[in-house]
Amino acid sequence: MSFESDLLVWLPHLRRYARALTRDQAWADDLVQDTLERALSKWHWGRSGNLRAWLLTLLRHRFIDQLRARREIAVDDETAPWQHLPAPSNEVDGLLLRDVERALYRLPLEQREVLLLVAVEELSYQDAAKVLQVPVGTVMSRLARGRERMRALLAGPVAGDATSTRAPLKVVKHTP
Amino acid sequence: MNEPRDTSANAPENDDDARLLCALVDGELSGDERAVLLDRLAHDTAAAERVEHYRRQNAALRQLFPLPSEGASLFVQPRTPWRRLGLAAASGLVLGLALGAALPWQALPWGMGQPDFAQRADVAYAVYVPERRHPVEVTVAEQAHLLTWLSNRLKQPVAAPPLGEYGYALVGGRLLPGDSGPAAQFMYQNAAGTRLTLYITPFPQRKLALQLLREGERRTVYWANQGLGYALSGPGDEARLRAIAVDACNALGGDASAWSG
Numbered sequence: 001m002s003f004e005s006d007l008l009v010w011l012p013h014l015r016r017y018a019r020a021l022t023r024d025q026a027w028a029d030d031l032v033q034d035t036l037e038r039a040l041s042k043w044h045w046g047r048s049g050n051l052r053a054w055l056l057t058l059l060r061h062r063f064i065d066q067l068r069a070r071r072e073i074a075v076d077d078e079t080a081p082w083q084h085l086p087a088p089s090n091e092v093d094g095l096l097l098r099d100v101e102r103a104l105y106r107l108p109l110e111q112r113e114v115l116l117l118v119a120v121e122e123l124s125y126q127d128a129a130k131v132l133q134v135p136v137g138t139v140m141s142r143l144a145r146g147r148e149r150m151r152a153l154l155a156g157p158v159a160g161d162a163t164s165t166r167a168p169l170k171v172v173k174h175t176p
Numbered sequence: 177m178n179e180p181r182d183t184s185a186n187a188p189e190n191d192d193d194a195r196l197l198c199a200l201v202d203g204e205l206s207g208d209e210r211a212v213l214l215d216r217l218a219h220d221t222a223a224a225e226r227v228e229h230y231r232r233q234n235a236a237l238r239q240l241f242p243l244p245s246e247g248a249s250l251f252v253q254p255r256t257p258w259r260r261l262g263l264a265a266a267s268g269l270v271l272g273l274a275l276g277a278a279l280p281w282q283a284l285p286w287g288m289g290q291p292d293f294a295q296r297a298d299v300a301y302a303v304y305v306p307e308r309r310h311p312v313e314v315t316v317a318e319q320a321h322l323l324t325w326l327s328n329r330l331k332q333p334v335a336a337p338p339l340g341e342y343g344y345a346l347v348g349g350r351l352l353p354g355d356s357g358p359a360a361q362f363m364y365q366n367a368a369g370t371r372l373t374l375y376i377t378p379f380p381q382r383k384l385a386l387q388l389l390r391e392g393e394r395r396t397v398y399w400a401n402q403g404l405g406y407a408l409s410g411p412g413d414e415a416r417l418r419a420i421a422v423d424a425c426n427a428l429g430g431d432a433s434a435w436s437g
Contacts (some may be wrong), residue, residue, distance in 0.1 A: 007299075007303070008299070008302060008303065011303065012243045012244050013243065015244045016241050016242075016243055016244055019241065019244070020240075020241045033350075036303060037352065037353060040352065040353050090239075092232070092235050092236040092239045094232065095232050095233070095235075095236045097236055097239060097240055100233065100236040100237065100240060101240055104237070104240075115237070116237070116241075118202055119233065119234045119237045119238070120237050120238055120241050124204070125199075125202070125204055140195045140198065140199070141191060141195065143195075143198050143202075144191055144194035144195040144197075144198050145191065145194070147194065147198060147229075147230050147233060148190070148191075148194050150233055151226070151229050151230075151233075154229075154233075
């Protein structure tokens with residue numbers, strides 16, 4: 001039984017989360033690689049708990065560190081990787097994916113990451129709280145605010161209106 | 177709240193309500209809570225519309241971020257729901273069994289005589305081979321730099337034997353954590369895009385003649401010589417991999433003829 005083979009199971013999920021967080025393939029690959037190296041070096045037998053949540057936590061820490069290093073990337077910064085995406089043109093349930101994507105990257109980071117963990121990775125609130133190292137109540141408020149914000153943005157007449165959300169990415173210190 | 181037009185997003189009571197509606201969408205309500213809320217939604221059309229919108233957001237987000245499929249053949253989805261895997265990982269049993277069923281060990285079970293580095297090499301192959309990050313050949317200058325860097329980190333000179341005779345060119349190298357210090361992984365690729373990796377790590381315990389590790393469709397030939405363990409990993413073709421390993425072993429100062437087959 002090897003921890004490394006367990007790791008392989010979650011590799012596609014790590015890749016997906018990294019891509020969604022960064023919206024930059026090369027950055028995402030780096031993040032996943034860093035996470036794996038860290039996981040391989042930090043693992044010790046007898047460690048208990050949820051492997052996937054632990055891996056996502058490691059990945060998120062790398063991401064936050066790298067964001068700090070890149071400092072001051074605003075959500076609508078012209079140079080942010082997510083400003084230069086080939087926009088998907090299809091539609092799901094009456095929502096244009098292009099608009100959903102744009103709205104998602106207009107959310108403050110703390111709302112976006114919880115939305116990705118719950119809606120895309122399908123984590124329970126409790127596991128999302130573990131990954132984000134915040135209380136479950138905080139997960140719920142951020143999620144609710146994120147979804148409401150998405151709804152408002154998607155209902156808005158011009159999704160590209162820059163004046164509405166010029167919020168810089170806030171890097172939140174992890175407090176236990 | 178200074179913005180009269182946008183009342184829904186920030187008012188605290190709306191926030192509470194949004195949390196409740198979210199919990200419904202995310203399956204976080206108890207049976208009773210759920211029943212009460214569904215009753216309410218039957219006549220509260222505004223709330224019902226919000227729930228519907230959240231669901232559509234979820235569907236769109238999942239569509240936006242599909243699970244990456246590269247290397248999918250290597251990745252086995254466990255059959256147990258993932259929420260239970262914490263327990264499984266803690267016991268070290270259930271997931272192992274699920275994987276064991278899907279990726280049967282064809283060689284000796286782990287711990288039966290193989291050095292750990294052979295296992296690690298095999299897994300590192302599986303982990304990194306699907307990546308398409310460094311598709312270009314490493315130039316001679318870069319190769320020298322790579323070898324110097326890796327030799328410094330391993331605190332012993334390491335070399336990447338040329339495998340051009342078999343159609344493989346060196347496309348990159350990386351440093352990995354191993355169980356007895358760091359490990360170097362060299363990646364080779366041929367014109368068809370098939371990749372091999374050579375894993376090198378300190379292994380002072382003893383000298384090892386060439387041996388084979390089988391894991392699913394992957395094969396690893398490993399040996400140890402002069403304080404270093406080597407493992408050459410690749411896809412299925414055993415005979416060819418052995419032939420390449422023999423050459424690599426000789427090129428790296430070992431004596432492959434000690435291998436009896």
